[in-house]
Amino acid sequence: MVEMEGTVERISYHNEENCFTVVRVSIKENNDIVTAVGYFPSLEVGEVLKLRGNWVMHKDYGYQLKVEYYETVMPAGIKDIENYLASGVIRGIGPVTAKKIVEKFGERSLEVLGESPDELLELEGIGEKRKEMIAESFREQQETRAIMLFLQQYGIGPGVAVKVYKKYREKSIEVLKENPYRLADEVYGIGFKTADKIALKMGMAENSTERLSSGLKYTLLNAAEDGHVFLPKQELIHKAKDLLEIEDESLLEQSLRALAEKEDVVIEKTWGREEIYLAGFYLSEKAVARRLFLLAVMGDKPLKISAEHIDRIEKKCSIKLAKRQREALEAAASSGVLVITGGPGTGKTTTVKSLIEFFQGQKLKVALAAPTGRAAKRMAEATGQEAKTIHRLLEYKAYEEGSMAFGKNQDEPLDEDVIIVDETSMVDIILMHHLLSALKPGARLILVGDKDQLPSVGPGSVLREVIASGKVPVVVLDEIFRQARESMIVVNAHRINQGFFPYLNVKGKDFFFEQVIPPEEILNTVLALVKTRLPGYAGLDPMEDIQVITPMKRGIVGVMNLNEKLQQLLNPPDTGKKEWRFRSLTFREGDRVMQIKNNYDKEVFNGDLGRIIKIDEEGRVLVAFDEPGQAREVVYQAQDLEELSLAYALSVHKSQGNEFSAVVMPITTQHYVMLQRNLLYTAITRAKKLLVLVGTKQALSIAIHNNRALMRYSRLADRIVEEFKGARLV
Template sequence: MAEEQRRPGGAPGGDGVPGTVLEAVLERVTYANEETGYTIARASPARGGPDLVTVVGPLLGAQVGESLSLTGRWSSHPKYGRQFDVWSYRTVLPATVQGIERYLGSGLVKGVGPKTAAKIVAHFGTATLDVIDADPGRLIEVPGLGPKRTKAIGAAWEEQRAIKEVMVFLQSVDVSTSLAVRVYKQYGDASIGVVKNEPYRLANEVWGIGFKTADAIARAVGVPEDSPERIKAALQYTLSQASDGGHCFLPAPNLVADTVELLALPARLVAAALAELAEAGERVIAEDVPVGDATVPARYLAPFFHAERGLAAGLLALLRTSEDRLGVFGGVDWDKAFAWLRRRTDAELAPEQAEAVRLALTERVAVLTGGPGCGKSFTVSSIVALARAKGAKVMLAAPTGRAAKRLAELTGFEARTLHRMLELRPGGDAAYDRDNPLDVDLLVVDESSMLDTVLANKLVKAVPPGAHLLLVGDVDQLPSVGAGEVLRDLLAAPAIP
């Protein structure tokens, strides 16, 4: 039978060597990842004996019982042995009555088992698949198939065919197999329409697709290079690149100039597109930021704008609340407290260290900073010891696993990464936030120079009113991993002790 469902894509390996073609029938699926399309399956080769072979790779849309033409290469897995790594595949529809009956009764189409398949093929012969594809209503001609079941079979056939049509189209515009799976998972049957008409949505809505990939797809479907949507996507890409360099925003003139350089288009077109984006106020936010005696026309990506504003508001709320979960230290006899510490540690706090201990235990938000060897570690362990001695709930955290381990070693108490403490989920949402805060009286965060604006905002949201937040770090040490220099900005803020 000449009709085929093609699924090209899957370029040869990095060495440029063309792939091997394996003709086989998909017998069973051992594992399938619904998000990525990655599949481990067993297949029966058309040639080469009765033994099944293992095939692995992106096989979204492939169904048990289908005859497949697989392109890829043979490899040897250290644990599972010989397997065929799939780069791409196409479905080869059977041409004989026996092949069509087996294919149709394999479970490919919901509601059609071996017996029903036999009845349908007995009635339509080698034209069976053409009938189901072009005029499924004719299934009513088959004895025993009523209108309801006929409709269900037609719908199931259409669903599995739609997946293949989408995948074929996506890869015809040079979308790789793995990205095509993500696009289909995001948009389903609407994928073709989105890619044809709004390709730059992919950069914002599909993980793993950035501006450059979306731009290549857009050019493949005929989007003009001076399209306003292309320019708007490029502006957002430029801001995203700036955030990777640590910047929460760019001044509007710099943003326009950088995007003009990227696209090689007139500045007036880029400026007009930026004005439209800013006016919409959804993805790009315009704000005049004070710098010295002047203001800068800042342009933010929305997440960084909201994170920056949220962080500032959250810190002020912690500072201004009347609640105090460490209120016991408001009337403590500090001479007795420090004497207790001295007996416990056999060491004396320097005057600056003693003042830092007082601040951390009496102020809702405090920053402890200084270079290597200045005594930050002893100060932190003293703060934690006094808080625990008064029965306070203390949590210790750091941005990285290594820093958390070091913090635990110097204090003698458990420390976790911020991601683990907040239970950050894929996509960035945290289990603990303003509506579900941490149960903590004193939260100590070490290596705070690594805090970026987005993570710091999530952290402050999770601190309950009245709890104390102590940020420890050295701005001249490890830099933030994302946009913003939170610790440096807090050190410059008069409101933060």
């Protein structure tokens, strides 16, 4: 790391939103002009800076100093003070006023601005209003400088410091000194581990209540990422002990009780075991159970549906409904809430089209929704009706970084009479709570999905638990239609789901298996299939039509390595393509990418797929996302790139809600932990026209016979049963 001091000669670029800046600096030691890039909240020409960072080579702009730490050097001599004030860094002071101030106060000039600004009134041209402007601006400059210096001494780089300062402004230091763990709760993009690093460097005790409380909440949030709505107390304590590296469980118990008293967590005793919820998850689970009960018992009056009705629907839609599909129509007419579930080729889409036709024939307003943009787009294409993501249907609104609310809620409900949700297996407990809260009295809800697919990425297993409760009407579509039976993808998906080995390599069909044993050879086979063999065999575009899906994140045929290899193969470096290095990843124009966390400000969500269409010299990345009706372009600043991953290869979980013309999937015993039936089934059902499994029959057999889905801690089914048992309508 190099250190240097110099004067700002020119500000080439400054982003107001995230403070990323490109600046030309004249170095004090030799008067050389260098380019420095980094995060500077406030900077003006003429300022003197101490910089610390590393030299990096930009392919278009040459060597640049990537600034990790900096501080403003306050001028000492009269000439330096005048240059500093004349630079425009202080509002209300230009070159003429700067000269007057220095002539009047000399080396006391900065002291006057900071400690006795009333003395400025002695100067001609400065009245009360201008004096206040100058004093306030100088104070802001000093506060910014103090905060940056304070944060940097604890190892916080400018990027994080900007986030802290934007949130707390002049109170930043006060907040940090009082409780650094507030950052984990209140500052978007700063988690427990960053806050913990700061707190420990500041000397906060390892067993402080603030640290233990924050660690417990972080452990519950981590568990939610694994799908758990709660954790049993002993499991929570055990995980928190490992995280915090403390031995005294009684201290964690005390902190847990304190969190419960503050209503940050809820402790519920079930069958003699204490179960710990984050308060929001507890309220959501209770509310979902209650609202499903109310929908079931207080739905609108049953609608009449006769055989003639159904005949008319069949004629209008040019379809012939099977027995179960007719049952779905009849159940939807008589129920306030209904679940329709079935595997591929069982006619879910046809059933939805007939439902739309029926309800619209009754002069009812129908809304279609799905969890992801791609799923909503597919729903719209299949039905010929408008479909939205659930977030858009509920009119979500982003506020400060990371915070959001829904415009449609209990107070401002949806206007539609019938809501039909597709891919419901992907909906977590929080989103289901928001959706149910937004239904008007008398509305109907129809949940469509495949109960045997993987559950949501977020907490809960909503579709399965609603079905498991036995209290909500469920229609299972179990007939594979003749046209679907022509597809070995569909046939084998059902065989695998029933625990049978698939038919392999049936001539002229769409389901293939290549026996390859060494992982290195599996990798090479996957790459060859994507690059040359499948395009040659089926006329597929490797960038548009083929998706690699893999069970694991790490390993030779895991997501990370496959993405690196596929990027090199399909979108190699080129002088005509700009790229930007972010941590261990290189993002390049033309890359396929995926959003990996919800960002309400940008209106993009976990699992959204897009393509990089432009990268500029500051690391701003423009991504086009495919959405119902249009492609939407979203700009990512350099530090936002942590929210993107390459998407040439996807994990099975991340592939949910999407369909691809062709899917290539490595399957090896190296993935032993993830060889599960529902995981394999979910991956196979992502393919529309062609599927190739590459690996060993042993690994395939292990996955088919492992029907032990990973358990999730949730009580939704029990709560639904309790609601019906109590039969409380008020």
